[in-house]
Amino acid sequence: MWAKSTNAEGDWLPLWRHMDDATDVAGRLFDHWLASSVVRLLAAEFGGDAAAARCAVMFLAGAHDVGKATPAFAVQDTGLAQRMRELGLYMPTTKRDLPDRQLAHHTVTGHHLLIGWLVGKGWRKSSARAWGIVLGSHHGVPLDADSENTPANFPGLYGTGAWSEVQRELLERVAVRSGAAERLDQWRELKLSAAFQVLTTALVIVSDWIASNEDLLPFLSGELPEVSEDAERIERALGELRLPEPWRPSGGADSVAELFRTRFQLPDDAQPRPVQHAACELARSVSEPGLIIVEAPMGEGKTELAFGVSEIVAARWGLGGVLVALPTQATSDAMFDRVVDWLDAMGAEDQQVGGAVTLSHGKARFNRLFQGLVRQGRRPSQVGCDEERHRTSHAVVAHSWLSGRKKSQLANFMVATIDQLLFAGLKSRHLMLRHLGLAGKVVVLDEVHAYDVYMNSYLTKVLTWLGAYRVPVVALSATLPAERRHALLEAYQQGREYGPGGAGGQEPAAFPDEVDGDPGYPLLSWSDGNRVGTKVVEPSGRRTEVSLHALGGSVDDDLDELTSLLRDSLSEGGCAVVVRNTVRRVLETARRLEREFPGEVTVAHSRFVTADRMRKDSELLDEFGAPDRAVRRPDRRVVVASQVIEQSLDVDFDLLVTDLAPVDLVLQRMGRLHRHQRGAEQSDRPAKLRSAHAYLAGVDLTQGPPVLEEAAARHIYGTYWLLRSAAVLRPHLGGGIVLPEDIATLVQRAYGHDQVEPEDWQEAVSEAWKKWREYSDERESKAREFQIAAPTKAGKAIIGWISANAGETDDGSQGQGQVRDGAPSLEVMLLQHDAAGNWFTPDWLPRGTGKLPVPREETPADDLAQVMASCSLRLPLAFSNAEAEKELWQATPEAWEQSPLIYQLPVLLVDQHGWGRITDRQVRYTPETGLEVYDNAD
Known part of the structure; x- marks a missing residue:
């Protein structure tokens, strides 16, 4: 059986080796990479037995590609398929001879093979489906429905006889190596929650990606490599990858005053403001993670409050990082500096901060501090190294592997626009990775009042899932209507009922009248287990x-x-x-x-x-x-x-x-x-x-x-x-x-x-x-079209969880348009031309980047394309139409489509005085006033 086909050197990867690798990677990730809060969440499914949860995760990771042990998959490589025929595994000689092969993608076949294997061991099919769906989802999308593409209906695609024996042997091998074989009888009646299925699928995806990296885990040579154990193979691979371990804060100083003094460089005699002190004491006293809503005046230090609370709750419950979500790119950039300063202050006390930090929005690559951390993260000797001689100038780096659209949310610390959080409620590919990234973090929502009906619909849905994952959430606002306060708390509490260990379907806790009224200001509101509370805090005296x-x-x-x-x-x-x-x-x-x-x-x-x-x-x-x-x-x-x-x-x-x-x-x-x-x-x-x-x-x-x-x-x-x-x-x-x-x-x-x-x-x-x-009802209905369902009672497989999904999400305007109200406005790249027709970057840009010649017959070099991309501009909605977009793209050189930095940006050309035209309207751009649009009459 082959998992990865022959490379240029003739080496290949047997399926048993790939399944072993994935099993072992999952075990190491469980032991060293997962935050202890996530371990505890997964263990809750097994009565708190972390060892059982580890076995289950390893078993499912190892079994993930058993669907490749089928004629539908194996026939794709002519040479390797012929070797298999010679060993008694019959299949047609060409893919054309299996016309229904598209019905048997290896995620589908794996899903059904595991269900059949478990049913053969006495499991009910309904219980087995909640395990099989993890295999069916490991390419980022669960099956849309309870597929009829089963071995019984398509024996030619799944294989019979020797094929069935091999499939069974592979699953038995994974069960033994992972330790699951001894526990299968105990698990027969388990009802896996949706939260467990989602997070375990994400772990399987990460394990598969690492196990599929030929640079880390080389292919094997020879026609039939001997089956053997190689304990050092995974150690070498993960040692080279150097994934950051979870953040392990100490919980701060004994007093809130000392915590704030050391973290925020305050004078020795400075005292936290009353709302800061009260929130931190609340974080130390609640019985379990929950939602804390802070309503306090502008300039009262809510950001520092959130950092203090985050450090306390992360230490108490083993969270491995923090996500700070903000309304705009500008506010995210400003917050990124503050987060890095906070982490540096923690690192100065020799706490284990370490790990990866990321800035996540469409223009993050232009943030100088973040790019400096990215460069540091590319130096292998510095990633995760605690030796003094390898210390960088900051306590964290931007890990090169934990970058890109699908993996950046797995970094320990993340500063992002709110879109990145709202994407966790959007039906989209690889959604499970976003949920895994959130499950091990403290989530801070800044300016939580700043979102419209459409975005609030997504926010409440995401809060429901955060409640299911027992994620501590700190929501900050200067001005929050009581109705919105209630909705946020209610959403979190609803999810809490359906997470691992939740009662599911119980009547929600009664809300005190203060939640729905005007109890006073500043105000703390919070959930603690099945209770909701409020507290009016003494004002700071600022007036x-x-x-x-x-x-x-x-x-x-x-x-x-x-x-x-x-x-x-x-x-x-x-x-x-x-x-x-x-x-x-x-x-x-x-x-x-x-x-x-x-x-x-x-x-x-x-x-x-x-x-x-x-x-x-x-x-x-x-x-x-x-x-x-x-x-x-x-x-x-x-x-x-x-x-x-x-x-x-x-x-x-x-x-x-x-x-x-x-x-x-x-x-x-x-x-x-x-x-x-x-x-x-x-x-x-x-x-x-x-x-x-x-x-x-x-x-x-x-x-x-x-x-x-x-x-x-x-x-x-x-x-x-x-x-x-x-x-x-x-x-x-x-x-x-x-x-x-x-x-x-x-x-x-x-x-x-x-x-x-x-x-x-x-x-x-x-x-x-x-x-x-009428408008509000229409927008809420529209928002639900691509929104995932809330968690449901345990035992139901997440089949169809993201059916009719929105595809991939991204940081650009199109991605934002999926979770923000209204059509995204068109984004262009502004360049200048002179009287002779030469194109160049705007002449007012900083020295070394302004007035650079821009080629039109070839793809710009990456360093030039980076400067060109920094000239991106969001047009007014008046130009979000097919006529304007067509005109702008027609003016854009085709050769630029090959640049990964600018291929999505049509060009807006202006002269040396900033004048240009879009359709029939004149525009002007200056660095002092930005883009101005003139009516024809002007």
């Missing part, structure tokens, strides 16, 4: 009084009023931020303000090429960030930004003007106002700006109901939520809002069910609610 005003002017034209306000307010200097809801309004505002404040206006929105966007994010933090970073804060500056500035960027402004948005987002924007203490009693701020002022724009509140900015109401937030926001903010106009005291009350009123609007708004609000409800 900002924000005077709230209406800007004035009409909804679509307030630039005169804005200019006048800023002219007066910034007359003595200061830094203001103007937040607009659309890029069009950002650019219109910036053009007008540039005339009033030449050279003092900065623009931030989503329509910059990657290189410029990353530069601008860094500049925002350098100029407006925390005092220890913003050492060159401008004397006077106006930042005009879209929503990119409202989440996870630690920036601080003296004055805020914001378009009306849902109230939680308005409060987020206010959180960028007087965020950091600058000198005694704000003495570092100009005299006119030492008290905080915010101005509402994009709404006319003099009318009832108010007039709303049309694009925000129709296409972004919805009329209903803007009217609710206006209703709760309106009483504060001319007065103020106190942060954080007023946050919870404003959010719960806006998102609650009580009437908050005046009577003369009622008709408009009711109509808006009806439209919102």
Whole structure:
């Protein structure tokens, strides 16, 4: 029997050898690579017996390719098939003589062969199917249905006589070598949970990939290599691969204060804020892993809180890593630096941090810190080496094998956009690997309020599976509606019932009234076993009084009023931020303000090429960030930004003007106002700006109901939520809002069910609610089309788990479009041309990357293609149509399709002044303002 056909040297891999290799790799992974929390989860299936779980995993890994012991598979290699015929294993001489061969892929035949073998040992078929499906799923997709392609129906494909004997001998050999043979009778009545089937399938996939790597496990020579044991074969292979071991934190210092001081470089006399202290103490006191929701003000240190909680719960329950999921690429990049700093601080205390870290989003390859860790990870002597002479500059590296779309989630530490977490709820190939990657980590969800109906549908589904896996989850938000708080806790608790050891089908625990109300702020909510609790935490004492005003002017034209306000307010200097809801309004505002404040206006929105966007994010933090970073804060500056500035960027402004948005987002924007203490009693701020002022724009509140900015109401937030926001903010106009005291009350009123609007708004609000409800139901229904089912009762095989799947997922716009609402916008690569028709990279890029000649008749070299890829740009949705895409691709050289870095990017060509055209519309790009689109009339 052959598993891998003849290579160039004539060597090949017998099936017995490959099955032995996979068995032994699985055993080593179980012993040294799996987090102890995952081991415990798998052992729960066997009454807590880890040795039994290890035997089961090894047995299934070893048996995974038994389906290759069939004529349907073996006939593919002419030479090896002939040797088998000579030894009595009959099969036709060509594949054409087995016309139904596509019905008997070796995953299908393996599935049925194992079921038949177990039934032959007295097992019920229903029990055997939950084991057989692991073999049927090891190429990343479980069987869609209980296949009728059985040995009885297709004997010519499976083989009879000697074939049946060989299949039986192979399974018996694996059972003996793995230790399963002695336990099969005990397992006969076991009902395997869906969680066990999914995670074990993922382990089998990883074991198979390693066992199939010819560089690690060489093929054998000779016509019929002797069957033998080679104990050192796997040791050599895994020694060369150097997979990182799980993170094993100590649990931190005895006191929360000492933990924070050592991890975050705080002064000796610094004390954690009350919510940080309370969350860490909660993590030390709960009886089992669960979901902790933290609602606390902006700037309160929720990120450090999450790291502290993660370290505590990982030490208590043996989690092997952390995943931090954030809304955007920009926030993920900023968080990646903080995660590496945290791990370095832990490593400085000689804790076993080690292991692999990854940044996972479509532009991760342009993050300089991550790429530096990737280069370190390519040096074999440094991967997993603890000797002082091999220490790198950071406590972790990016492991080269744990990279790419399918394996990156298996790294110990992962910072990612939320898409990477939501993909765990999407029917897609190799989904089991995503679940295995999550099962051994603490999951941190930052800005958990930031997701729409569509994404929340996926998030609650993923939380259900995390509950089944007993994964600790820390969800962070400054402003979370009570209804959403309840939904997150309910989803996690539902999954917990169906994980290994769960009761399954019991009535869910009662939720205390506080979960559904406004108990106070800051607030901790959590699950602990079958209980749910809440606790209001003492405020830290940080307090900002924000005077709230209406800007004035009409909804679509307030630039005169804005200019006048800023002219007066910034007359003595200061830094203001103007937040607009659309890029069009950002650019219109910036053009007008540039005339009033030449050279003092900065623009931030989503329509910059990657290189410029990353530069601008860094500049925002350098100029407006925390005092220890913003050492060159401008004397006077106006930042005009879209929503990119409202989440996870630690920036601080003296004055805020914001378009009306849902109230939680308005409060987020206010959180960028007087965020950091600058000198005694704000003495570092100009005299006119030492008290905080915010101005509402994009709404006319003099009318009832108010007039709303049309694009925000129709296409972004919805009329209903803007009217609710206006209703709760309106009483504060001319007065103020106190942060954080007023946050919870404003959010719960806006998102609650009580009437908050005046009577003369009622008709408009009711109509808006009806439209919102219809839209919401439609989006939730749409989201479920490609969504996996929740875990079900134990004993049911995961057959059909991802039937009608979405294929492979990726980090690009197409992948994001699978879990984000709406069609993904078209992504292009922006290049320049001169009068002579030569193409080159944009001339404003940093030295060494700008104005590089770009060939059109050949594939660009990788280093040039990398620069070209850094010029990727997401177009407005107006260009997400077949006409625009066709035109852009027609302008793209065919030779570029051979480059793995740019083959997905059509070219957008602009001249030396940034002017270009898409279909019948003129566009212009500059590094200062990004992409502008002009109507024909312009």
